[in-house]
Amino acid sequence: MTTPPDPRPASQRIADDLRAAIDSGDIAPGERLPTTRQLVARYGVTAETVRQAVLRLKSAGVVTSRQGGGVYAREQLPLKRLGIQRYDKAKWRDRGEVAFIADRVVSGREYNRNDQTQVVSRLPASRAVAAGLGVPEGTEVVSRARLVKEAGVPTHTLTSYYKVQHVEGTRLEDPTPGPAGKGGGFGVFLELGLEPHQMTEELYARMPTPAESAELELPAGEPVMVLHRTTYTADGTVIEYAVGVHSASRFSWEYNFLIPDSAAGDSHAQ
Amino acid sequence: MTTPPDPRPASQRIADDLRAAIDSGDIAPGERLPTTRQLVARYGVTAETVRQAVLRLKSAGVVTSRQGGGVYAREQLPLKRLGIQRYDKAKWRDRGEVAFIADRVVSGREYNRNDQTQVVSRLPASRAVAAGLGVPEGTEVVSRARLVKEAGVPTHTLTSYYKVQHVEGTRLEDPTPGPAGKGGGFGVFLELGLEPHQMTEELYARMPTPAESAELELPAGEPVMVLHRTTYTADGTVIEYAVGVHSASRFSWEYNFLIPDSAAGDSHAQ
DNA sequence: TAGTGGTCTAGACCACTTC
DNA sequence: AAGTGGTCTAGACCACTAA
Incomplete structure (x- = not known):
């Protein structure tokens, strides 16, 4: 009897083997994979082919490599759960906290002032921003x-x-x-008599642009989560339109809501 | 004067050029890119190097290729927006519709019965399922x-x-x-006296596993959105725990909510 | 059947990390 | 300095698509 031929290209087969070793735990997260030369010897292929195999794993976000350093199984960071509660009025209205910091404290993480840099500027509204804020394009x-x-x-x-x-x-x-002082951005609006009251969040995922990849120092194969958030006062005035780009492996979003019933006079949109 | 050396590898430079052409619209979505041989001639590199460049674009989800066919800029499908309204009680309670179909009709898309296949089975609860349904593991x-x-x-x-x-x-x-007859799954629970009343949805993104990639026929570089949905009755009984894996480029989720105020006796978690 | 993309080799050189 | 991963060439062969 003969062995049936493996239809997979060699680089795919090697990648599958390595992935299996990682998924099974034989190679723990953060642990180093065999060197290129070792894999060359083990599989009887050239270094270039091994590199292609590792490339597949990098694209899939399974491993990271450092030139001269080695190839490592990627650490799986615990997801940070973001609930609607992070916006709780009691935090920024009564206690002067900043929503996202309170959120971080809850999850037991450190906060340093230098963890947030920012650039404030004035510019004409792009089409998306104009739509979000409800102003004419170019305003x-x-x-x-x-x-x-x-x-x-x-x-x-x-x-x-x-x-x-x-x-x-x-x-x-x-x-x-x-952050912007006591109560963060929301605190400012509160003082202005424009109390944040309602929000819409829209979420989707995609692969990063090269610029995002560089700015967020994303490993190969890491998608981003894009968040569009619009904040309204009680009378429906839009006070903020925000766009967030998140390293996908670090966050998850949780929403809790009552099932709407349009036949029950439930007027305010849920 | 001399030209400063370009630090990027040639394959990266070619990939950047092609991406710029796609982003600028010079190469429209769905349009064919130059052939490997043409790029070889244009850049003075080997076919292998061009292939590496195209590989980068595929990993980034920018292009798709068909062996023997050509390389094409990926079509950007319009995102299907999913709002909380898709669960509206009026649909499945009063009109006997199925939530997701109504949603599709709203977005002007076709629906065929064969568009949904399903496998029903009994099995012991995994750890995640057990946690979601609130039963012991293995039930x-x-x-x-x-x-x-x-x-x-x-x-x-x-x-x-x-x-x-x-x-x-x-x-x-x-x-x-x-779908499961009149009113879908929700209709069944309504008849059982277990009316769906509240939900929690959790969303995050990651790259697909090879199995998911095959089942969903995902192009290279396409992330998936994972949705965990728990449905409760008014008295807090969990009636369904669902896990969805979505081709990320086709969906976006929209949530609309009032900003919670834990200091105002706003007891039901929003 | 001609043209396309996909894979691989053998060998070279480079950039980076580690010691 | 030795070892690592990263890139590229030149050439070959294969699998697939389209005319």
């Missing part, structure tokens, strides 16, 4: 672009857009690193 | 695994888990393809 708006890190590693960007007449002269136009 | 549960297609192309899988005592003998254990 001058204030943007506040943050890059958030955790223990020195970038986790996500969050760019907020505001109407000029809302935030002119407030702390939100202050480019000092770190 | 026998009913699973209903669907593969949903649109115009013949798989878009997502959705596997629901139910407690045996809830669905024993109901339409939900009927393996016939297509």
Whole structure:
């Protein structure tokens, strides 16, 4: 009897073998894989073919490599769960906390002021921003672009857009690193008599652009989660439109809601 | 004066050029890229190097290739927006519709009965399922695994888990393809006196496993969105725990909510 | 059947890390 | 300095698509 031929290309077969070793735990997360030369010897192929195999694993986000260093099974970081509760009014209204910091404390993580850098600027509204804020395209708006890190590693960007007449002269136009003072951005709106009351969040995933990949220092094969958030006052005025780009492996979003019943006069959209 | 050396490897440079052409619209979505041989001539590199460049674009989900066919800029399908409204009680309670179909009709898409295949079975609860349903690990549960297609192309899988005592003998254990009769799964629970009332949805993204990649016929570089959905009755009984795996480029999720206020006696978690 | 993309080899050189 | 991964060439062969 003869062995049936393996239809897979050699680089795929090697990649599958390595992935199986990782999935089964034979190679633990963070552990080093065999060197290229070792795999060359084991499989009887050239170094280039081994490199192709490892490339497949990198594209799939299974391993990371450092030139000269080695190839390592990627650590699986625990997902940070983000619930609607992170926006709780009691935090920023009564206790002057900043929503995202409180969230981080809950999950037992460190916070350093330098973990958030930001660039504040005025610019004409792009089509997406205009739609989000409900202003004509090209209207001058204030943007506040943050890059958030955790223990020195970038986790996500969050760019907020505001109407000029809302935030002119407030702390939100202050480019000092770190959150915008007592209560964060929401605290500012509270003081302005524009209390945040309702939100819409839209989520989707895609592969990063090269620029995002560089800014967030994403490993190969890491997708990003894009969040579009619109914040309204009780009378329906849009006070903030924000776009976040998150390293996908670090976050998950949780929403809790009552099933809507349009036949029951449940007027406010759920 | 001399040209400063380009630090990028040639394959990266070529990939960047092609991506720029696609992003700028010079190469429209669905349009064919230059052939390998043409790029070899244009850049003065070998076919292998061009292939590496194209490989980068495939990993990034920017292009698709068919052996012998050519390389094409990937079509950007419009995202299908999923709002909380898709669960509206009026649909499945009063009009006997199935939530996801109504959703599809809204977005103007076709629906065919064969667009949903399913496998119903009984099995012991895995750790995740046990946690989701609130039963001990290993308890026998009913699973209903669907593969949903649109115009013949798989878009997502959705596997629901139910407690045996809830669905024993109901339409939900009927393996016939297509939704579970009038009002879908929710309709069944309504008839049983277990009216769905509240939900929790958790969302995150990752790269697909090889199995998911095959089942959903995902192009290289396409991430998946994972949805965990738990459905409760008004008294807090869990009636369904479902896990969905979605081709990320086809869906986005939208949530609309009031900002919670834990200091205002707002007891039901939003 | 001609043209396309996909895979692999053998060998070279480079950049980086580790010691 | 030795070892590691990363890139590229030149050439070959294969699998698939389209005319």
